[in-house]
Amino acid sequence: MPPTMVFPLPGASVDLAQSDHQQVRIVNMNRRLSGDYQCEVSADAPLFHTDIRSAPLTVVDPPFRAPRLLVSRLSYARNDLLQANCSVDEAYPAPNITWTIDGHKIAETISWQSPEQDFKERGAFSQLEVSIVESLQYRGGQAGYAGHTGDGEHFAHRTESEPDKRGILRYTLSVPVSGQFALGCVATIYDVYARGSEQAHIREDSPRPASVTGEDSSGNIFSDECA
Numbered sequence: 001m002p003p004t005m006v007f008p009l010p011g012a013s014v015d016l017a018q019s020d021h022q023q024v025r026i027v028n029m030n031r032r033l034s035g036d037y038q039c040e041v042s043a044d045a046p047l048f049h050t051d052i053r054s055a056p057l058t059v060v061d062p063p064f065r066a067p068r069l070l071v072s073r074l075s076y077a078r079n080d081l082l083q084a085n086c087s088v089d090e091a092y093p094a095p096n097i098t099w100t101i102d103g104h105k106i107a108e109t110i111s112w113q114s115p116e117q118d119f120k121e122r123g124a125f126s127q128l129e130v131s132i133v134e135s136l137q138y139r140g141g142q143a144g145y146a147g148h149t150g151d152g153e154h155f156a157h158r159t160e161s162e163p164d165k166r167g168i169l170r171y172t173l174s175v176p177v178s179g180q181f182a183l184g185c186v187a188t189i190y191d192v193y194a195r196g197s198e199q200a201h202i203r204e205d206s207p208r209p210a211s212v213t214g215e216d217s218s219g220n221i222f223s224d225e226c227a
Contacts, residue, residue, distance in 0.1 A: 009033075031061045031092045032119050061121065062193045063089035067097070067185050069197040077205050078175055082130040086185035086197060087123065094122035095187040099169065100196075102182050107169040124187065127168045132175060179204035 006014045011030050018025035026033075036054045043049040072083040088095045094111035109126035173181070184199040 029059050031059045034058045034117065034119070058093065058190070060189050060192050061092040062189060063091040063095065063123075063187065063195075065089050066195050067187045067197040069183070069185050069200055071183060071200045071202065074200060074202050075205050076132050076202060078132060078134050080132050082132065082183075082202065084128045084130070084183060084185075084200070086126045086128070088125070088187040090121035090123045091187075091189060091193075092119060092121045093189060095124045095189050095193070097124050097126040098186045098188060099126070099128050099171070100184045100186060101173065103184075106171050109169065126185065127166075129168055129170050130183070131170070131172045133172060134175065175204065 004016060004019070006016065011028070011033055012026050013028050015025040015027050034057060037057050038052055038054040040050060040052045067086050067088045070085045076082060084099075086097050086099070088097065093113055096111050097109040098105055099107040107128060109124070111122070111124045114120070180201065180203040182199040182201050184197050186194055186196040188194045
């Protein structure tokens with residue numbers, strides 16, 4: 001007696017109402033309580049056999065704001081190169097950044113993690129260059145972009161799966177049938193946090209009509225416009 005004893009630990013509290021002989025509920029945790037957690041079971045006298053199991057636990061401290069996406073421009077001409085930046089506020093551990101087109105994953109930046117548990121908050125940043133080409137081979141029946149990334153068949157192939165020396169990811173996209181697409185980025189920490197940026201809706205430049213002049217068979221000068 002008592003059947004349950006709680007030992008004080010700075011930064012955490014045990015919720016006895018939600019704890020029993022099979023589980024312990026800990027509340028008000030902070031990231032410095034990340035580490036290996038152990039459960040020990042001991043037999044009675046005289047042998048006191050003991051067995052211990054452990055598992056790692058990371059306390060996530062997420063960023064306050066959604067990722068911020070900046071795109072060089074919101075319109076394109078064929079064979080253009082678009083540049084985009086995605087930045088995420090400091091968090092623990094540092095978030096990973098996933099790039100999407102129309103909600104489908106196309107590239108990912110994995111944030112560096114310190115080999116030692118220093119509990120420091122770190123931000124995340126990723127750069128992407130999208131090459132928009134005239135056409136790639138379309139798959140039959142697919143009303144989208146050509147090729148596939150492994151997650152779907154609606155996208156052009158990615159030319160480089162790893163960042164270049166400047167840390168920039170590259171992706172090649174054939175012109176969508178609709179002429180427009182939505183670019184976005186998502187910050188994730190393990191499977192407990194995911195938040196996306198506002199999507200940038202990018203449209204193809206409208207063709208500008210060109211004026212054509214000439215003479216008809218009777219010698220009259222005419223003017224016409226063609227796209």
